[in-house]
Amino acid sequence: MRITRISTAVLEANFDWTIVRVETDEGVTGHGEAFVGPGLTAVIREFNEILAGEDPTSIDRLIRRMKASAIYCSPGLLYHAIGGIESALLDLIGKRHKMPVWQILGGKYRDFVTIYADCHAGEALESITPMLKPRTPHWMGGGTPADNDARISVRHHGWDANRPEAVTPEAYVARATQMAARGFRILKFDVDVPMPFETDEYNRGFCLREVDFAAEIVQNVRKAVGLDVELAIDCHWNYGVAAAVDLARALEPARLAWLEDPLPPENIPAFREVQSATRTPIATGENHFFRLDFQRLITEGGLRILAPDVQKIGLWEGKKLADLADLHYVNLTWHNISGPLGTMAGVHLCAAAPNVLALEWHAASVPFFDEIVRDSEGPMIVDGRIRVPDAPGLGIELDLDAAYKYRKPGEAFFE
Ligand SMILES: [Mg+2]
Numbered sequence: 001m002r003i004t005r006i007s008t009a010v011l012e013a014n015f016d017w018t019i020v021r022v023e024t025d026e027g028v029t030g031h032g033e034a035f036v037g038p039g040l041t042a043v044i045r046e047f048n049e050i051l052a053g054e055d056p057t058s059i060d061r062l063i064r065r066m067k068a069s070a071i072y073c074s075p076g077l078l079y080h081a082i083g084g085i086e087s088a089l090l091d092l093i094g095k096r097h098k099m100p101v102w103q104i105l106g107g108k109y110r111d112f113v114t115i116y117a118d119c120h121a122g123e124a125l126e127s128i129t130p131m132l133k134p135r136t137p138h139w140m141g142g143g144t145p146a147d148n149d150a151r152i153s154v155r156h157h158g159w160d161a162n163r164p165e166a167v168t169p170e171a172y173v174a175r176a177t178q179m180a181a182r183g184f185r186i187l188k189f190d191v192d193v194p195m196p197f198e199t200d201e202y203n204r205g206f207c208l209r210e211v212d213f214a215a216e217i218v219q220n221v222r223k224a225v226g227l228d229v230e231l232a233i234d235c236h237w238n239y240g241v242a243a244a245v246d247l248a249r250a251l252e253p254a255r256l257a258w259l260e261d262p263l264p265p266e267n268i269p270a271f272r273e274v275q276s277a278t279r280t281p282i283a284t285g286e287n288h289f290f291r292l293d294f295q296r297l298i299t300e301g302g303l304r305i306l307a308p309d310v311q312k313i314g315l316w317e318g319k320k321l322a323d324l325a326d327l328h329y330v331n332l333t334w335h336n337i338s339g340p341l342g343t344m345a346g347v348h349l350c351a352a353a354p355n356v357l358a359l360e361w362h363a364a365s366v367p368f369f370d371e372i373v374r375d376s377e378g379p380m381i382v383d384g385r386i387r388v389p390d391a392p393g394l395g396i397e398l399d400l401d402a403a404y405k406y407r408k409p410g411e412a413f414f415e
Contacts, residue, residue, distance in 0.1 A: 001026045001096060003051045006085060007415070008041040010408040012137040013366045014127050017339035019398065020044055020084040021414050022092055024056060030092025030393060033342030034084025035311035037077045038130040041411060044081040056089050057096075063316055075289045083314040087345045087394070090315055094393035101345070101394055105319045105352035112385040113350040114358040116186035116232065116333070117179045121167055121193040139406050167193045169220040176221045179364070180229050183383030186257060186358050187225070188232040191217060191247075192239075206243035215250040222254045230257040232333075237264040237287075241273045248278035257357070258283040258305050258333065268293075271301035283307045286335040291321055298328045305357070309335040310346040322353035329355075336360040340373050340380055344389070344396040351388040359386075368406055374399040 002025045011017040018034040018041060034040060047066060054062060063086055070078035090101045102108045126134045172189055179187050191214040199210055214233075221231060233256060239247065244262035251259060258281045263270050265287035275282045283305040288294060289312060297303050306325055313321060318334075325332055336346045336359055343361060350356045361381060363369045370379050374397040380386055389395025400414075407413050 001028065001056060003054050003056050006045060006048050006051060006088075007412065008044050009403070009413040010041060010411040011339060011372070011403055011406045012127065012135075012139065012408040013339060013368075013406065014363060015337050016040075016130055016408060017342070018044070018084060019339075019341060019403075019414075020081075020088045022051075022056065022085065022088040024092060026096070028092050028096045030056075030088040030090070030095065031341060031398065032084045032087025032089070032091060032345060032394075033311060033338045034087075035080040035309060036130050036337070037080045040077060040080055040130070043077055044084060047081060047085055051085070057093050059086070059089055059093065059316055062086075062089065063314070079289045079312055083311045086314040086316055087311070087342070090345075090348075091393035098392045100388075100390055100392060101315065101348040102351040102388060105315060105348065108351040108388055109354050109356075110351055111388050113347045113356070113388060114186065115184070115361045115381050115384055115386055116188055116230075116358040117182075117184040117364055117384070118188045118234075118337075118360055118362045119172075119175045119179055119364070121172070121190045137406070138409050167195060169217045172217050173220050173224045176225050176229070180225045183385075185228065185384050186230040186232065187221075188234055188260070188360070189217070189221065190234050190236065192235045204238065204240035204243060206239055206247055211243075211246050211250050214247060215254075218251055218254045218256075227255075231255075232257045232260060232283075234260040235262045237261045239263060241270050244274045244282075245277045248274060248280040248282065252278065252280050256280050258307070260284065260307055261286070268296050268301045271297065271303060275302045275304075281305050283333060285309075286312070289313070291317070291324055294321055295324060298325065298330050303330070305331055305333060307333050307335050309337075310349060310359070311336070311338055311342050315345060315349045318349045319352055322349075322355055326353070326355045331355045331357050333357040334359045337362040339363065339366075340369055341394065341396060341398060343380070344386070344394050347386045347388055348394065368402070372399050372403040372406070373397070 004025050005023045007021045009019045015036045020032045022030045066082045094101050127137050129135050197209050239262050248259050260283045285306040285308040334346055346359045350359045
Protein backbone atom coordinates (compact mmCIF):
# COMPACT_ATOMS: atom_id res chain seq x y z
CA MET A 1 0.00 0.00 0.00
CA ARG A 2 1.36 3.41 -1.00
CA ILE A 3 0.25 6.94 -0.21
CA THR A 4 -1.05 8.69 -3.31
CA ARG A 5 -2.45 12.01 -2.13
CA ILE A 6 -3.00 14.31 0.85
CA SER A 7 -5.85 16.83 0.66
CA THR A 8 -7.77 19.07 3.07
CA ALA A 9 -11.14 20.54 3.91
CA VAL A 10 -11.90 23.27 6.45
CA LEU A 11 -15.12 23.78 8.40
CA GLU A 12 -15.96 27.14 9.92
CA ALA A 13 -16.91 26.33 13.50
CA ASN A 14 -15.90 28.04 16.76
CA PHE A 15 -12.38 27.66 15.35
CA ASP A 16 -11.41 26.40 11.91
CA TRP A 17 -11.71 22.61 11.91
CA THR A 18 -9.11 21.43 9.41
CA ILE A 19 -9.68 17.91 8.09
CA VAL A 20 -6.82 16.00 6.44
CA ARG A 21 -7.47 13.16 3.99
CA VAL A 22 -4.75 10.66 3.05
CA GLU A 23 -5.48 8.42 0.04
CA THR A 24 -3.66 5.25 -1.02
CA ASP A 25 -3.25 3.17 -4.16
CA GLU A 26 -5.37 0.42 -2.55
CA GLY A 27 -8.34 2.73 -2.18
CA VAL A 28 -8.09 2.82 1.62
CA THR A 29 -8.52 6.39 2.85
CA GLY A 30 -7.85 7.93 6.27
CA HIS A 31 -9.03 11.16 7.85
CA GLY A 32 -7.53 13.19 10.67
CA GLU A 33 -7.91 16.68 12.11
CA ALA A 34 -5.18 19.30 12.52
CA PHE A 35 -4.84 22.12 15.06
CA VAL A 36 -5.83 25.52 13.62
CA GLY A 37 -3.28 27.92 12.16
CA PRO A 38 -3.09 30.66 9.51
CA GLY A 39 -2.13 29.22 6.13
CA LEU A 40 -2.33 25.69 7.52
CA THR A 41 -3.90 23.88 4.55
CA ALA A 42 -1.15 25.02 2.18
CA VAL A 43 1.41 23.66 4.66
CA ILE A 44 -0.41 20.32 4.91
CA ARG A 45 -0.51 19.92 1.14
CA GLU A 46 3.25 20.56 0.95
CA PHE A 47 3.74 17.20 2.69
CA ASN A 48 2.56 15.46 -0.51
CA GLU A 49 6.14 15.99 -1.67
CA ILE A 50 7.52 13.88 1.19
CA LEU A 51 4.79 11.27 1.61
CA ALA A 52 3.58 10.40 -1.90
CA GLY A 53 4.75 6.87 -2.74
CA GLU A 54 5.53 5.98 0.91
CA ASP A 55 4.18 2.98 2.83
CA PRO A 56 1.69 4.54 5.30
CA THR A 57 2.23 1.78 7.87
CA SER A 58 5.80 2.98 8.53
CA ILE A 59 4.24 5.41 10.97
CA ASP A 60 7.19 6.05 13.31
CA ARG A 61 9.62 6.59 10.44
CA LEU A 62 7.21 8.81 8.50
CA ILE A 63 6.62 11.02 11.52
CA ARG A 64 10.36 11.34 12.03
CA ARG A 65 10.76 12.14 8.33
CA MET A 66 8.09 14.85 8.52
CA LYS A 67 9.52 16.30 11.72
CA ALA A 68 12.95 16.50 10.10
CA SER A 69 11.49 19.10 7.73
CA ALA A 70 9.82 20.84 10.64
CA ILE A 71 13.02 21.00 12.66
CA TYR A 72 14.78 22.48 9.64
CA CYS A 73 12.04 25.06 9.10
CA SER A 74 11.06 25.29 12.83
CA PRO A 75 8.04 23.56 14.45
CA GLY A 76 4.77 25.42 15.21
CA LEU A 77 2.50 25.31 12.18
CA LEU A 78 4.45 22.43 10.64
CA TYR A 79 3.72 20.36 13.72
CA HIS A 80 0.03 21.25 13.44
CA ALA A 81 0.13 19.83 9.90
CA ILE A 82 2.04 16.72 10.95
CA GLY A 83 -0.43 15.98 13.77
CA GLY A 84 -3.36 16.03 11.35
CA ILE A 85 -1.58 13.87 8.78
CA GLU A 86 -0.43 11.39 11.44
CA SER A 87 -3.97 10.98 12.70
CA ALA A 88 -5.19 10.31 9.14
CA LEU A 89 -2.39 7.74 8.68
CA LEU A 90 -3.42 5.91 11.87
CA ASP A 91 -7.05 5.99 10.72
CA LEU A 92 -6.16 4.34 7.42
CA ILE A 93 -3.76 1.80 8.99
CA GLY A 94 -6.56 0.81 11.35
CA LYS A 95 -9.05 0.47 8.50
CA ARG A 96 -6.65 -1.56 6.40
CA HIS A 97 -5.87 -3.96 9.29
CA LYS A 98 -9.32 -3.82 10.90
CA MET A 99 -8.11 -2.49 14.24
CA PRO A 100 -9.24 0.53 16.23
CA VAL A 101 -6.48 3.10 16.71
CA TRP A 102 -6.36 2.45 20.48
CA GLN A 103 -5.31 -1.11 19.67
CA ILE A 104 -2.49 0.11 17.42
CA LEU A 105 -1.40 2.29 20.36
CA GLY A 106 -1.12 -0.77 22.61
CA GLY A 107 -4.62 -1.49 23.85
CA LYS A 108 -7.06 0.34 26.09
CA TYR A 109 -7.23 1.09 29.80
CA ARG A 110 -10.86 2.21 29.78
CA ASP A 111 -14.10 1.84 27.83
CA PHE A 112 -15.19 5.45 28.38
CA VAL A 113 -13.11 8.62 28.31
CA THR A 114 -14.04 11.48 30.64
CA ILE A 115 -14.70 14.68 28.74
CA TYR A 116 -14.35 18.04 30.39
CA ALA A 117 -16.41 20.92 29.06
CA ASP A 118 -14.69 24.19 28.33
CA CYS A 119 -17.28 26.75 29.43
CA HIS A 120 -15.25 29.85 28.48
CA ALA A 121 -16.62 32.71 30.57
CA GLY A 122 -20.19 31.67 31.03
CA GLU A 123 -21.44 32.78 27.63
CA ALA A 124 -21.20 31.03 24.27
CA LEU A 125 -17.84 31.33 22.58
CA GLU A 126 -17.86 33.40 19.43
CA SER A 127 -16.44 31.99 16.24
CA ILE A 128 -12.89 33.24 15.71
CA THR A 129 -10.46 33.23 12.82
CA PRO A 130 -7.00 31.60 12.97
CA MET A 131 -5.75 35.07 13.99
CA LEU A 132 -8.27 35.16 16.90
CA LYS A 133 -10.49 37.79 15.29
CA PRO A 134 -14.24 37.38 15.88
CA ARG A 135 -16.23 36.42 12.77
CA THR A 136 -19.73 35.47 11.76
CA PRO A 137 -19.50 32.10 9.96
CA HIS A 138 -20.96 32.17 6.44
CA TRP A 139 -23.54 29.52 7.40
CA MET A 140 -24.94 31.97 9.99
CA GLY A 141 -25.46 34.61 7.35
CA GLY A 142 -21.86 35.57 6.72
CA GLY A 143 -20.43 39.02 6.49
CA THR A 144 -18.45 40.84 9.09
CA PRO A 145 -19.75 41.01 12.66
CA ALA A 146 -20.84 44.47 13.62
CA ASP A 147 -18.42 44.49 16.51
CA ASN A 148 -15.48 43.36 14.40
CA ASP A 149 -14.14 46.87 14.44
CA ALA A 150 -14.12 46.99 18.21
CA ARG A 151 -10.74 46.87 19.90
CA ILE A 152 -9.92 43.21 20.29
CA SER A 153 -8.07 42.64 23.49
CA VAL A 154 -4.59 41.17 23.28
CA ARG A 155 -4.73 39.87 26.81
CA HIS A 156 -8.20 38.45 26.67
CA HIS A 157 -7.67 35.87 23.99
CA GLY A 158 -9.89 37.25 21.26
CA TRP A 159 -12.43 38.83 23.60
CA ASP A 160 -13.91 42.17 22.89
CA ALA A 161 -12.49 44.29 25.69
CA ASN A 162 -15.38 46.74 25.27
CA ARG A 163 -17.86 44.26 26.70
CA PRO A 164 -16.86 43.66 30.33
CA GLU A 165 -20.57 43.70 31.23
CA ALA A 166 -20.77 40.20 29.68
CA VAL A 167 -18.70 38.88 32.60
CA THR A 168 -20.74 38.26 35.75
CA PRO A 169 -20.64 35.57 38.46
CA GLU A 170 -24.30 34.85 37.61
CA ALA A 171 -23.42 33.98 34.00
CA TYR A 172 -20.72 31.56 35.19
CA VAL A 173 -23.08 29.92 37.65
CA ALA A 174 -25.81 29.56 35.01
CA ARG A 175 -23.40 27.93 32.58
CA ALA A 176 -21.92 25.65 35.25
CA THR A 177 -25.35 24.51 36.38
CA GLN A 178 -26.42 23.87 32.79
CA MET A 179 -23.28 21.83 31.91
CA ALA A 180 -23.39 19.86 35.17
CA ALA A 181 -27.03 19.00 34.38
CA ARG A 182 -25.85 17.68 31.01
CA GLY A 183 -23.68 15.22 32.95
CA PHE A 184 -20.23 16.81 32.77
CA ARG A 185 -18.16 16.05 35.85
CA ILE A 186 -15.28 18.40 35.04
CA LEU A 187 -15.83 21.98 33.92
CA LYS A 188 -13.31 24.61 32.90
CA PHE A 189 -13.80 28.38 32.91
CA ASP A 190 -11.71 31.40 31.94
CA VAL A 191 -11.05 34.19 34.41
CA ASP A 192 -8.69 36.15 32.15
CA VAL A 193 -11.61 38.01 30.68
CA PRO A 194 -12.53 41.71 30.53
CA MET A 195 -13.55 42.61 34.08
CA PRO A 196 -16.00 45.35 35.00
CA PHE A 197 -13.22 47.69 36.12
CA GLU A 198 -10.07 49.08 34.59
CA THR A 199 -7.09 46.74 34.17
CA ASP A 200 -3.81 46.89 32.26
CA GLU A 201 -3.63 44.14 29.69
CA TYR A 202 0.11 44.27 29.07
CA ASN A 203 1.90 44.29 32.43
CA ARG A 204 1.16 40.70 33.51
CA GLY A 205 -0.29 42.02 36.75
CA PHE A 206 -3.53 41.26 38.49
CA CYS A 207 -5.05 44.07 40.56
CA LEU A 208 -6.64 43.24 43.92
CA ARG A 209 -10.16 43.70 42.59
CA GLU A 210 -9.43 41.28 39.73
CA VAL A 211 -8.18 38.62 42.13
CA ASP A 212 -11.21 39.04 44.35
CA PHE A 213 -13.62 39.06 41.40
CA ALA A 214 -12.08 35.86 40.00
CA ALA A 215 -12.24 34.22 43.43
CA GLU A 216 -15.86 35.31 43.83
CA ILE A 217 -16.76 33.81 40.44
CA VAL A 218 -15.06 30.50 41.22
CA GLN A 219 -16.50 30.26 44.73
CA ASN A 220 -20.00 30.91 43.37
CA VAL A 221 -19.54 28.19 40.77
CA ARG A 222 -18.21 25.78 43.40
CA LYS A 223 -21.21 26.47 45.62
CA ALA A 224 -23.60 25.91 42.69
CA VAL A 225 -22.14 22.59 41.50
CA GLY A 226 -21.04 21.12 44.82
CA LEU A 227 -18.14 18.72 45.29
CA ASP A 228 -19.20 16.16 42.67
CA VAL A 229 -18.09 18.41 39.82
CA GLU A 230 -14.41 19.19 39.42
CA LEU A 231 -13.42 22.69 38.34
CA ALA A 232 -10.48 23.97 36.34
CA ILE A 233 -9.59 27.56 35.50
CA ASP A 234 -7.71 28.75 32.41
CA CYS A 235 -5.62 31.94 32.35
CA HIS A 236 -4.16 31.81 28.81
CA TRP A 237 -0.58 32.81 29.73
CA ASN A 238 -1.52 36.28 30.95
CA TYR A 239 0.22 36.76 34.26
CA GLY A 240 3.61 36.99 35.90
CA VAL A 241 4.81 34.96 38.89
CA ALA A 242 3.51 37.29 41.61
CA ALA A 243 0.04 37.64 40.08
CA ALA A 244 -0.14 33.91 39.37
CA VAL A 245 0.72 33.05 42.97
CA ASP A 246 -1.80 35.58 44.25
CA LEU A 247 -4.55 34.11 42.09
CA ALA A 248 -3.64 30.47 42.76
CA ARG A 249 -3.73 31.10 46.52
CA ALA A 250 -7.01 33.01 46.32
CA LEU A 251 -8.54 30.02 44.50
CA GLU A 252 -7.29 27.41 46.99
CA PRO A 253 -10.61 27.20 48.90
CA ALA A 254 -12.35 26.16 45.66
CA ARG A 255 -10.08 23.08 45.48
CA LEU A 256 -9.47 23.29 41.74
CA ALA A 257 -8.57 20.26 39.67
CA TRP A 258 -6.01 22.54 38.02
CA LEU A 259 -5.16 26.16 37.23
CA GLU A 260 -4.12 26.28 33.60
CA ASP A 261 -1.47 28.50 32.01
CA PRO A 262 -1.22 31.27 34.60
CA LEU A 263 2.19 32.11 33.05
CA PRO A 264 3.50 32.42 29.49
CA PRO A 265 4.66 28.98 28.37
CA GLU A 266 8.38 29.36 27.82
CA ASN A 267 9.82 30.10 31.29
CA ILE A 268 9.79 26.68 32.90
CA PRO A 269 11.56 27.60 36.19
CA ALA A 270 8.90 30.28 36.76
CA PHE A 271 6.30 27.50 36.89
CA ARG A 272 8.24 25.96 39.78
CA GLU A 273 8.09 29.29 41.62
CA VAL A 274 4.31 29.38 41.28
CA GLN A 275 3.67 25.71 41.96
CA SER A 276 5.89 25.68 45.05
CA ALA A 277 3.93 28.63 46.50
CA THR A 278 0.43 27.15 46.24
CA ARG A 279 -1.46 23.92 46.74
CA THR A 280 -3.61 24.67 43.69
CA PRO A 281 -2.31 22.28 41.01
CA ILE A 282 -0.78 24.21 38.11
CA ALA A 283 -1.04 22.79 34.59
CA THR A 284 0.44 23.82 31.26
CA GLY A 285 1.49 22.21 27.99
CA GLU A 286 -0.74 23.17 25.07
CA ASN A 287 2.01 25.35 23.56
CA HIS A 288 4.78 22.77 23.78
CA PHE A 289 5.74 20.33 21.06
CA PHE A 290 8.83 18.46 22.31
CA ARG A 291 8.93 15.59 24.76
CA LEU A 292 12.07 17.11 26.24
CA ASP A 293 10.17 20.28 27.16
CA PHE A 294 7.47 18.22 28.88
CA GLN A 295 10.18 16.41 30.80
CA ARG A 296 11.53 19.81 31.89
CA LEU A 297 8.05 20.92 32.96
CA ILE A 298 8.02 17.93 35.29
CA THR A 299 11.58 17.96 36.59
CA GLU A 300 12.36 21.71 36.49
CA GLY A 301 8.83 23.11 36.62
CA GLY A 302 7.66 20.82 39.40
CA LEU A 303 4.31 20.25 37.69
CA ARG A 304 2.13 17.24 38.46
CA ILE A 305 -0.44 17.78 35.70
CA LEU A 306 0.40 18.40 32.06
CA ALA A 307 -2.05 19.71 29.45
CA PRO A 308 -0.63 18.96 25.98
CA ASP A 309 -2.76 19.45 22.88
CA VAL A 310 -3.93 16.27 21.14
CA GLN A 311 -3.60 17.62 17.61
CA LYS A 312 -0.30 19.47 18.10
CA ILE A 313 1.37 16.46 19.68
CA GLY A 314 -0.32 13.70 17.68
CA LEU A 315 -1.44 10.29 18.88
CA TRP A 316 1.78 8.41 18.26
CA GLU A 317 3.94 10.96 20.05
CA GLY A 318 1.16 11.44 22.59
CA LYS A 319 1.45 7.85 23.71
CA LYS A 320 5.21 8.26 24.13
CA LEU A 321 4.61 11.47 26.07
CA ALA A 322 2.10 9.74 28.34
CA ASP A 323 4.67 7.02 29.05
CA LEU A 324 7.27 9.64 29.92
CA ALA A 325 4.87 11.42 32.27
CA ASP A 326 3.89 8.13 33.88
CA LEU A 327 7.51 7.55 34.87
CA HIS A 328 7.08 10.59 37.12
CA TYR A 329 3.49 9.71 38.25
CA VAL A 330 2.31 12.77 36.35
CA ASN A 331 -1.21 12.87 34.88
CA LEU A 332 -2.35 14.37 31.61
CA THR A 333 -5.42 16.43 30.89
CA TRP A 334 -5.49 16.66 27.11
CA HIS A 335 -6.19 20.03 25.49
CA ASN A 336 -8.53 19.76 22.50
CA ILE A 337 -10.34 22.44 20.47
CA SER A 338 -11.19 20.26 17.51
CA GLY A 339 -14.40 18.95 15.96
CA PRO A 340 -15.78 15.41 16.22
CA LEU A 341 -12.95 13.80 14.23
CA GLY A 342 -10.15 15.31 16.29
CA THR A 343 -12.07 14.76 19.51
CA MET A 344 -12.46 11.06 18.70
CA ALA A 345 -8.73 10.87 17.92
CA GLY A 346 -8.18 12.19 21.45
CA VAL A 347 -10.50 9.50 22.81
CA HIS A 348 -8.23 6.78 21.35
CA LEU A 349 -5.18 8.39 22.89
CA CYS A 350 -6.88 8.82 26.26
CA ALA A 351 -8.05 5.19 26.18
CA ALA A 352 -4.55 3.90 25.46
CA ALA A 353 -2.66 5.51 28.38
CA PRO A 354 -3.12 4.92 32.12
CA ASN A 355 -2.34 8.43 33.39
CA VAL A 356 -5.19 10.42 31.85
CA LEU A 357 -7.53 12.72 33.77
CA ALA A 358 -9.73 13.89 30.93
CA LEU A 359 -10.04 15.15 27.37
CA GLU A 360 -11.25 18.67 26.65
CA TRP A 361 -14.34 19.52 24.61
CA HIS A 362 -14.53 23.09 23.38
CA ALA A 363 -17.48 22.85 21.02
CA ALA A 364 -20.54 23.09 23.26
CA SER A 365 -21.67 26.18 21.35
CA VAL A 366 -21.24 24.63 17.87
CA PRO A 367 -24.72 23.55 16.69
CA PHE A 368 -23.51 20.97 14.11
CA PHE A 369 -20.97 18.95 16.16
CA ASP A 370 -23.06 15.75 16.04
CA GLU A 371 -24.77 16.54 12.77
CA ILE A 372 -21.59 16.05 10.71
CA VAL A 373 -20.92 12.54 12.10
CA ARG A 374 -22.13 9.75 9.76
CA ASP A 375 -24.40 6.99 11.10
CA SER A 376 -24.27 8.37 14.64
CA GLU A 377 -26.73 6.96 17.12
CA GLY A 378 -27.29 10.10 19.13
CA PRO A 379 -24.77 12.56 20.56
CA MET A 380 -21.10 11.56 20.78
CA ILE A 381 -20.84 12.83 24.35
CA VAL A 382 -23.25 11.30 26.83
CA ASP A 383 -23.10 12.10 30.55
CA GLY A 384 -19.76 13.82 30.11
CA ARG A 385 -18.10 10.78 28.59
CA ILE A 386 -17.37 9.30 25.16
CA ARG A 387 -17.53 5.55 24.61
CA VAL A 388 -14.26 4.23 23.17
CA PRO A 389 -15.17 2.91 19.70
CA ASP A 390 -14.35 -0.61 18.50
CA ALA A 391 -14.73 0.13 14.78
CA PRO A 392 -11.52 0.13 12.70
CA GLY A 393 -9.35 3.26 12.56
CA LEU A 394 -10.68 6.26 14.44
CA GLY A 395 -14.11 4.60 14.42
CA ILE A 396 -15.86 7.71 13.14
CA GLU A 397 -16.74 8.95 9.65
CA LEU A 398 -17.74 12.48 8.80
CA ASP A 399 -20.96 12.99 6.85
CA LEU A 400 -19.37 14.99 4.06
CA ASP A 401 -22.67 16.25 2.65
CA ALA A 402 -23.57 17.64 6.05
CA ALA A 403 -20.04 18.95 6.61
CA TYR A 404 -20.02 20.70 3.22
CA LYS A 405 -22.69 23.12 4.42
CA TYR A 406 -20.24 24.43 7.01
CA ARG A 407 -17.15 24.61 4.79
CA LYS A 408 -14.93 27.67 5.01
CA PRO A 409 -15.26 29.90 1.93
CA GLY A 410 -12.04 30.12 -0.07
CA GLU A 411 -10.74 26.75 1.17
CA ALA A 412 -10.66 23.51 -0.83
CA PHE A 413 -13.08 20.77 0.18
CA PHE A 414 -10.82 17.82 -0.69
CA GLU A 415 -10.87 18.87 -4.39
MG1 LIG B 1 -5.90 26.44 27.76
